[in-house]
Amino acid sequence: MLLEACFYLAWARIFKLLPFSKVSSVLGKPMEETSWTEYETQVNTALLHNISYSVHLMSRYVWWESMCLVKAIAIMKMLERRRMDSTLYLGTSRDVSGKLIAHAWLRSGSLYLAGQEEMDRFTVALTFSKTYTH
Numbered sequence: 001m002l003l004e005a006c007f008y009l010a011w012a013r014i015f016k017l018l019p020f021s022k023v024s025s026v027l028g029k030p031m032e033e034t035s036w037t038e039y040e041t042q043v044n045t046a047l048l049h050n051i052s053y054s055v056h057l058m059s060r061y062v063w064w065e066s067m068c069l070v071k072a073i074a075i076m077k078m079l080e081r082r083r084m085d086s087t088l089y090l091g092t093s094r095d096v097s098g099k100l101i102a103h104a105w106l107r108s109g110s111l112y113l114a115g116q117e118e119m120d121r122f123t124v125a126l127t128f129s130k131t132y133t134h
Contacts, residue, residue: 001050001051001054002054002057002058004054004078004081005051005054005055005057005058005074005078006058006062008055008073008074008075008077008078009055009058009059009062009064009066009070009071009074010062010064011073011074011077012066012069012070012071012073012074012077013064013065013066013070015073016069016070016073024128027073027076027088027128027130028076028086028087028088028128028129028130028131029128029129029130029131030126030127030128031126031127032087032127032128032129032131033087033127033129034085034086034087034107034108034109034129034130034131035085035109036109036110037109037110044084044109045109045111047082047084048079048084048108048109048111048113049111051075051078051079051113052075052113052114054078055071055074055075055078055114056071056114059071059074068103068104068105068114068115068118069090069102069104071106071114071115072088072104072105072106072113072114072115073088073104075106075113075114076088076106076130079108079130080130083132084108084132085108085109085129085130085131085132086106086107086108086113086129086130087106087107087108087127087128087129087130088104088105088106088127088128088129088130089104089105089106089107089115089119089124089126089127090102090103090104090124090125090126090127090128091103091104091105091119091122091123091124091125092122092123092125093121093122093123102122102125103115103118103119103121103122105118105119
């Protein structure tokens with residue numbers, strides 16, 4: 001799973017370099033959210049935690065920038081491979097000097113898998129949902 005996380009971190013970093021208007025369709029359905037209770041089984045919860053942990057761990061060792069958006073997209077792609085629903089949130093706020101800042105976080109079911117540590121400081125500007133029929 002660590003090699004997969006490394007691959008998707010690289011993919012997400014390259015993805016981030018492209019114009020957002022050209023690639024946003026890859027992120028899912030805009031302005032929609034997935035179910036909050038879809039994956040409440042013990043097996044799925046463990047898998048979600050393992051995916052999140054793998055991406056966060058690998059992000060410390062890769063040489064490219066892997067901040068919130070890169071990690072969220074990498075996790076989203078790993079969930080996509082397993083046909084697991086997710087919602088990507090993009091938010092904005094102002095820093096202490098008044099400059100506009102952005103943040104990304106990812107949720108699957110009721111679990112936040114990336115970016116949750118700062119999400120409360122941001123106002124949701126966009127959401128993208130990936131839903132699979134089960």
